[in-house]
Amino acid sequence: MRRLPPVLIEDGCSRELLSLIRTILAACKEISFRVGQGALSGVLGSTLDENIQGETQKKLDVLSNQLLKDILLESGYVKAIASEEEDFTVAGNPDAEYIVAFDPLDGSSNTDINSLVGTIFSIMRAPKGSDAADPAIFMQPGHQQVAAGYVLYGPCTTLALTIGKGTRIFTLDKTHGSFMLTQEFAKIPEDTKEFAINASNQRHWQPAMQNYISDLLAGETGPRGKNFNMRWIAAMVGDVHRVLCRGGLFTYPADTKDPNKPFKLRLLYEANPMAMLVEQAGGMAHTGDERILDIDPQEIHQRVSVILGSKNEVETCLGYHK
Ligand code: AFP
Ligand code: FBP
Numbered sequence: 001m002r003r004l005p006p007v008l009i010e011d012g013c014s015r016e017l018l019s020l021i022r023t024i025l026a027a028c029k030e031i032s033f034r035v036g037q038g039a040l041s042g043v044l045g046s047t048l049d050e051n052i053q054g055e056t057q058k059k060l061d062v063l064s065n066q067l068l069k070d071i072l073l074e075s076g077y078v079k080a081i082a083s084e085e086e087d088f089t090v091a092g093n094p095d096a097e098y099i100v101a102f103d104p105l106d107g108s109s110n111t112d113i114n115s116l117v118g119t120i121f122s123i124m125r126a127p128k129g130s131d132a133a134d135p136a137i138f139m140q141p142g143h144q145q146v147a148a149g150y151v152l153y154g155p156c157t158t159l160a161l162t163i164g165k166g167t168r169i170f171t172l173d174k175t176h177g178s179f180m181l182t183q184e185f186a187k188i189p190e191d192t193k194e195f196a197i198n199a200s201n202q203r204h205w206q207p208a209m210q211n212y213i214s215d216l217l218a219g220e221t222g223p224r225g226k227n228f229n230m231r232w233i234a235a236m237v238g239d240v241h242r243v244l245c246r247g248g249l250f251t252y253p254a255d256t257k258d259p260n261k262p263f264k265l266r267l268l269y270e271a272n273p274m275a276m277l278v279e280q281a282g283g284m285a286h287t288g289d290e291r292i293l294d295i296d297p298q299e300i301h302q303r304v305s306v307i308l309g310s311k312n313e314v315e316t317c318l319g320y321h322k
Helices: 004-010 017-039 059-075 108-113 199-203 207-217 236-244 267-280 311-319
Strands: 046-050 056-058 080-083 098-106 115-123 147-153 157-162 167-173 178-181 194-195 251-252 284-286 306-309
Touching: 004 017, 004 178, 004 306, 017 098, 017 147, 017 157, 017 284, 056 059, 056 108, 056 115, 059 080, 059 108, 059 115, 080 267, 098 108, 098 267, 108 115, 115 267, 115 306, 147 236, 147 267, 147 284, 157 236, 157 267, 167 267, 199 207, 236 251, 236 267, 236 306, 251 267, 251 311, 267 306, 284 311, 306 311
Parallel strands: 080 098, 194 251
Antiparallel strands: 046 056, 098 115, 115 147, 147 157, 157 167, 167 178, 251 306, 284 306
């Protein structure tokens, strides 16, 4: 079994990018340990604070954010960072080549019930001559990402990673702390009989999604002519991992529950990195209107609707949006 560094070097990954990825993973190993300690770590439950998006912060959200932020800024490998848990971008080494956007602990409501959570990250190049303190350096479409990945803290800790040469899956060997290559190239099957959506929002969806899901639920006697199964982990990182492993369609569509917040998932540190991982594994990632990786971001905490996964199923779903 091969370790992560030689695998990435063979793919032409620069020393600097490799060092940056390893820095992120060093923080993730620490998060993996803390998550694995559960109640013993004393960090389950919520803080008294909210993040800029009005969401209550879990203690593990805050801790994971601090670990990633500190290690990245101290490393000198990043020009700036953007995090779900930070109101603004944070400047790093003005001479560094890369910027990193991350969700330090996706699905953090799952921490208190010993269920799946993960860290999602996106690496881009800082534009030449840019100011490290200017958030505009993050306003790049997702197709400019140089690397994207997530670390899933489950029964084992797995890393899905792409540097634009396919999506690979690594598993953390906790006996010596290395990420080992356990799946050379993830390949999302083009067809599926499985979907993931928070069905409790059904009455708030737009007609296109109402019609699409209703046809899936109609089963083999309905217009799709087959039975579909449903899964929902309440952590995008867990749902996308399932899609990478065995296919499926995952969506968090627009809804009218809160007129000020039509979308849930964040573009820079959720939708974009997941879209790159999914496309690199042969899948598709779309909003219903456009390819996620082609969106020009307007602000760091921007939200979008997401439909991703098995290519033929995403295309079928998009057919309802025309
Ligand atoms: P956090 O990053 O705040 O924990 O949110 C996770 C998430 O945005 C995404 O990972 C899930 O798909 C989604 O929330 C689950 O949301 P529901 O509350 O609608 O199940
Ligand atoms: P296995 O033990 O075969 O994995 O089955 C698990 C299970 O019986 C329950 O744990 C779970 O509630 C249910 O299957 C899920 O089934 P469904 O496919 O209907 O969601």
